[in-house]
Structures are given as C-alpha cells and as structure tokens.
Amino acid sequence: MxxxxxxxxxxxxxxxxxxxxxxxxxxxxIGRLPGDIYIDKPNFKLYFPITTMLLLSVIVSFILWLFRK
Known part of the structure; x- marks a missing residue:
C-alpha cells in the first residue's frame, strides 16, 4: 500500500x-473561546478565531505526531 x-x-x-x-x-x-476577536458594528461584522485556530492546530499536530510514531 x-x-x-x-x-x-x-x-x-x-x-x-x-x-x-x-x-x-x-x-x-469551541469557536467562542476567550481570545477570539469578534467585532460587530452596524454595517460590519468580523470574527477572527485566533484562540480556536491555535487550539485546533495543537490538536491536529498531536494527532499527526501520533500517526508518525
């Protein structure tokens, strides 16, 4: 294979x-963690999940590390 x-x-x-x-x-x-940026103005909404992305990156990296071992 x-x-x-x-x-x-x-x-x-x-x-x-x-x-x-x-x-x-x-x-x-997940998705509304402290550290995520959420800006809500009358004609503008911005959601930037920095903390969520970091947490998911650590989890995925750990899973991939397990598969390589």
Missing amino acids: SAWQKILLYLGVLLIILSFVWPYLSKLP
Whole structure:
C-alpha cells in the first residue's frame, strides 16, 4: 500500500468518526473561546478565531505526531 493510499484511508476513517461525533462536537464552546476577536458594528461584522485556530492546530499536530510514531 502506497503512502497516498494510507493517507486517504486515514482521512476517510477520520471523516467517518467525525460524522458520528459531530452532534456532540457542535455543543462544545469551541469557536467562542476567550481570545477570539469578534467585532460587530452596524454595517460590519468580523470574527477572527485566533484562540480556536491555535487550539485546533495543537490538536491536529498531536494527532499527526501520533500517526508518525
């Protein structure tokens, strides 16, 4: 099995797992963490989830580190 086939297999399994736990993940307060920037003005809305992006980056990096070991 080539490396690309393994990557696609792992991504498929990950998507299947995420589809089963999505209802529970949507109830978590991820996306409105302290440190996320939210500006709401009359004609302008800006949402920049800095803290959420950092947290997800750490989690994904850890999962990828586990797969490489």
